[in-house]
Amino acid sequence: MSGARDTADVPAKAPSAVDEFWQGVRDELPLMFGVIPFGLVFGVIGIESGLTIVQTILMSSILFGGASQVVFAQLWAAGVPAPIVGSSVCVINIRHVLYSASIASYLKHLSLGWRFLLGYLLTDEAYAVSIRRFTNGYPGKFQHFHLLGSGSLLWASWQASTIAGVVVGETIPESWSLTFAIPLTFIAIIAPIMRTRAELAAAVSAGSLAIIGQPLPWNSWLIIAALGGIATGWLVHRHDNAKRRNQ
Amino acid sequence: MIWLIMVATGIFTFGTRFIMLNRVAERELPPWLVEALNFVPIAVLTAIIVPAVLIDPVSQSFSILDNQRLFAALIAVTVALITRQVITTIGAGLTTLWILEWLV
Numbered sequence: 001m002s003g004a005r006d007t008a009d010v011p012a013k014a015p016s017a018v019d020e021f022w023q024g025v026r027d028e029l030p031l032m033f034g035v036i037p038f039g040l041v042f043g044v045i046g047i048e049s050g051l052t053i054v055q056t057i058l059m060s061s062i063l064f065g066g067a068s069q070v071v072f073a074q075l076w077a078a079g080v081p082a083p084i085v086g087s088s089v090c091v092i093n094i095r096h097v098l099y100s101a102s103i104a105s106y107l108k109h110l111s112l113g114w115r116f117l118l119g120y121l122l123t124d125e126a127y128a129v130s131i132r133r134f135t136n137g138y139p140g141k142f143q144h145f146h147l148l149g150s151g152s153l154l155w156a157s158w159q160a161s162t163i164a165g166v167v168v169g170e171t172i173p174e175s176w177s178l179t180f181a182i183p184l185t186f187i188a189i190i191a192p193i194m195r196t197r198a199e200l201a202a203a204v205s206a207g208s209l210a211i212i213g214q215p216l217p218w219n220s221w222l223i224i225a226a227l228g229g230i231a232t233g234w235l236v237h238r239h240d241n242a243k244r245r246n247q
Numbered sequence: 248m249i250w251l252i253m254v255a256t257g258i259f260t261f262g263t264r265f266i267m268l269n270r271v272a273e274r275e276l277p278p279w280l281v282e283a284l285n286f287v288p289i290a291v292l293t294a295i296i297v298p299a300v301l302i303d304p305v306s307q308s309f310s311i312l313d314n315q316r317l318f319a320a321l322i323a324v325t326v327a328l329i330t331r332q333v334i335t336t337i338g339a340g341l342t343t344l345w346i347l348e349w350l351v
Contacts, residue, residue, distance in 0.1 A: 034333035041337070055249060062257035067292065072256070074295075082252050089256040093263055095287040100267035101276050107268050119265030177344055180316060181337050183299040184323050186292040188336035191327035199289050206290040207297035211309065214298065222294055229290025234283045 017142040024149025027129040034188070035125060035154060036161045038066050041181045043165015044172060045070060048179060049077035053166055060162040064123065064155070067189075068092040070182050071222070080219040088222050099127040106134045107144060118144060121151025197240060202233025296320070315351070319343040 015023065039060070046056030051073055063069050068089045075085045099122055107118055130147040172178055194200060206229025213221030267276075276284075300320045302309055311317060323340035330336065 037334045037337060051249075055253070059253055062253050063260055064257075065260055067288075067295075068256070068260065071295065072253070076249065082248055086252045086256050089252075090259050092287070092291050093256075093260040095284055096260065096263035097267060097276070098281060098284045100264050101281075104267045108270060115265065115268045119268050120261055122264040177341070177348070179304070180299070180319070180344055181341060183296040183320065184337045184340040185333055186296050187320060187323045187340070188327045188331075188333040190289050190292050190296075191324050191336075192331045194289065199286070202286045202290045203293040206294040210294040210297050211301060214302070214309075221298075222291075225294035226287070226291045229294060230283055230286045233286035233290060234279075237282055237286075 014140045015142060017145045020140065020142045020145035021149040021152075023133070024130060024146035024151075025153045027133065027146070028126065028150040028153045031125045031129065031154070032157055035066075035157055038185055039158050039161025040165040040168065041178070041185060042066060042069055042073075043162045043167075044169035044178055045165075045182060046073050046162075047166055047169035048172075049073040051076065056166050057159075057162055060159055061155075063089070063093075064120070064158065065093050065096075066158075067186065070185075074182070075219060075222070078219060084218045084220060084223070088226075091223055091226050096122060099124075099131075103127060103131055103134065103147075107147075110144060114144065118147050118151065121147065121155060123151070123154055126151040126154050196237070198233045198237035201236040202229045205229050205232035315344055315347040318347060 042060070043056060046059065046069075047053070051059070056073075059069050059072065063072065071092060072085060072089050075088060100119070103122065107115060110118070126147060129150045133146045134143060169178075190203070194203065206225045209225035209228045210221055213224050216224065300316050301311065301314065303314075303316075319340045322343045323336050326339040327336040
């Protein structure tokens, strides 16, 4: 994509709704390498945690958030009281407010039906590819079809891989230690994004609190460790920023 | 009960995705909140990883030395940093664990 000819072509041929949709699907494709195994793992874990087939499969469309679904299944299997399961899931998913806020200026003009649909499809992975399109791409009037494309592919592959995982999970012996795939999946997500001192501090304090807090009632260690990690990361971030400004 | 919690958390999760797309939420999020929310994935996921690695699922005892899962997790961190792929990370971690369990 270079040269004056491409640039000159832009106004003449703005992408249509169909173009944008398929562009969204294509941009989302490489992320399938992470999403499909994760969906499989969730399907297996749902069954191994004692959820029914219907509960496991429907959770993927009702909650539609990988990490939170795994935590839900894990805590439910451990016999944690329902309010704690619920609030743990909510803490994990609250980050979506950030995506919603950051993408809002591109979607606010749409009808309520569109905003409902695109809001539902606004996952980590769909947000990641479509915000890049919105900020760098054509500011066309069919832009939102890009998010429809990326979100639809993600949704369909998440449902399909969950179902596949449920089918496979029924036949996998427990001796394979497949539940260890949960921490491994999360390691794959956070190890590459850990950059700053503040992020490291957040991880260290969340990890330590999670161990120290084990004897606490109702498995409340998860919420306490999460909130402690967030607070520590934020304080270190503030401190580092203030120091940088003073230099 | 499980359905009630599932539907309630589902509605909450949808709400977190939908809320800012509304004209009602015209105001921008305060900067301190945006900064804090950035730490949510790292804090939550680490809080799940560390006990899952350091506490034995069967005996519920805490161990650092003589812990096969810790060794497998360290291999997984290395592979994650190099390949940045979920599938290779899971593969490397599980294979390491299986080999260690088979050897010991």
